[in-house]
Amino acid sequence: MKKNLLLLVAVVMATSASAQFYVSASGGYSISSAGILTGTSLNDSQTTATNHYGSYGEGANFQLRAGKMFNETFGLEMSLAYLHGADQVIDTYKNYYATSVFPIPNLGNSAPATLAVNDVTKGTAHARAYGLSMALVYNFNEHIYGKFGAITKVGGKTEAEATNVVNVTLTENVYAPSPAPAGTIAIPAGTHVKTVTTNAEQDFHGRIPLGFIAAFGYKHSLGENLNLFAELEYLGINVTRDNSEYTAFTSVDVSGLGAPTTTTTLDQLPSKEITYVDSLANPNTDPSKALSSVAPYSSFGINVGITYTFSKK
Template identity: 55%
Template sequence: MKKHLLLLVALIIATSASAQFYVSASGGYSISSAGILTGTSLNDSQTKATNHYGSYGEGMTGQLRIGKFFNEMFGAELGLAYLHGADQNISSYLTNDDGDIKEYTDGNAHARAYGLTASLIYNFNENFYGKIGMVTKLGGKTEAEFTRYTETPLSAFGVDPIKTQGINDYHGRLPLGFTAAIGYKHSLGGNWGIFAELEYLGINVTRDYSEFAELSITTPATPALPAGAIGPNAVPAIPAMTWNLGDAPLNHPIFGTIAAPSKVTYEDSLPQPNNDPSKSLSSVAPYSSFGINVGITYTFSKK
């Protein structure tokens, strides 16, 4: 399909150079289509779990396009698009063997992405038209902001969980998807016109790597513990400690080494158990959406 996209791009460029063509600019909003599970949140008392579904393709959009009609009915178009994605809930939790919650992550993520579309256009009549083509992502990221609480064996003594906060930027592999639209255009006289269209984008992005923009891990203050409480030796009171991204590893007397890699790469296959924190199995982020675009067109005069 990538070869087909390149051929379509070459065709549009070659034909646009020799005859009448148009440019357009539009803005709009997209909603998720066939949203998949993005996260599961808990209420404040952690007695109720709620699933959240969505797509990172939801949000405000903007597009710049150039196009050329080969005749009165058929044409082709190239578009450069920007997505300012809406927040998606990515909360999650883990339980121990007894069903008690041992870790809870409260988070949201949104996309900031640039895309390229190449489409063929068919005019049903003077006003209504349809489009079908391919879309790929040129750049951007999915930015996730989260707070994670991890229980420890000291929870039995009333000690707070370990708190991890951060902002993680996810980058994906080059994707290829499908786009289709149906629209209505109206001439304003002269070379100007306006249009409105309904558009579908079907595209998913496979994770490639992620980098932390911010990260901190805070261990709680612990009281003095007698011998036998968590080991053979007594443990003195220990104040809260915080490790920040870029610091040397923090050696905690109870919790051990506190640190995290600044970058994680995602692979399709890893040995198990995976003891390398800088590598993880890849997953797919949904970007499919339904959207409405409204814009203005300028058609250049024939030579």
Template identity: 55%
Template structure:
């Protein structure tokens, strides 16, 4: 029994001697989109050419704070908190309309941009290849944030054939997603500045997608054009404006004008759904490849 106790004590002492103990780190960096999808389709000035735009909302500037513990000189684990300040992505799109004669025309065009603002948590295992080179593998999830969109929309009507301007809509909307789960992998290099302080640089891959859950307009204005007498009936119709929060606008030509302040996104829906507050959900990418630079402070020595 005494031999076993002595062996256990010796093992604990040997393990403690090689452990790096607890550490904290802070870093910042920039990431580019990875595995991007089609985010928007823009039109040129005369609407004669459409151009696709691809991207990921994971592109942008990020900051991270992490804490970890090394069980020995090679293996460790860490938890991290990160913030993403995403770059603008093109989310423009257009709709076409086919007339009874078979001719097609642009019926609606939206010029818009969107960007991500996200908070995330990471959990990873660490392996030191040597005193300088290390690798990490783990999981990531988003715990807060949103995708912000800003847009200007032109909706063409049959009156456009008479030279009447389209209906103009402009606004801002916030999109919120369901809690996702993704994958993270890191390869880095650290340089010892002192016994407790290290400078590091790393390449980090994040693979994560966010499924849309709901959205809300934070700003919205819809402006209808003025219609002179003689175009529709004998009475002229002045330009009218509807703002978010106003009672529905009863327009004599275009009917009731308003928009839901919130939209819920679901996975199944009647294809003839007429409820503007519900829509089919979609998934947007937040995957990225980035470079981070930071410092690590270790409370224990090797």
């Protein structure tokens, strides 16, 4: 037993003696990989719809790394990264029909009439995120290396800004009820009923994810302790929504039938925060809860940086 313990201590001491510690800083840019549908936009005349695919992992990134090479071939590296994500299109549009009953002054309510509703949202969203990774480093030779490991998000958010415009128009005549003569048109078809314009800013936070990171790079010596490196990096990770909060909100309802204009502000919302869950009972009755969804963060990137290796003692 004592011999085995002494052997273990000797191995650890030998490994430590041959180990080299290093630190590095890098910057780069990533593009989306296997993009998920983020939104659907319309042209100005609203005659053509276009799907937009992307990943919130697209954008500029900056990394600070610390590592330890146990020998000339194998090492272990930890990295803290910041992602300044590029804007992703989150436009949506809906056209549908609804029914409503319009009160006619001095004559009471009319019969139900059909409405055409045009609901268009134009917006963008981007990530501001911090990631932490741990990877095994393998040197193929003195210049070429590879690494693979695990990554998680340790902070940050997805910021969204959007404008939603809802236009409501009558598709049929509204006839005045008795005692008006039969067939009396109170509101003609094609009348603009109202426009509701909403401007909102919302921050989304995710659950702690776990993903995969891999890189293949080339390093060039700048001196005894300095190396310049460039690498291709793949990051595979998705973030499930956990909660969100409105940071700005204004909704203005302008009537086309003479009713007073109404405005709803952030302080008047029934709930400023939303919690995302995987199962939801009576989804239309609780504004503070919604079903969760997954935001893609996977990307391909190029990083360039400098490594400083501490001299062996």
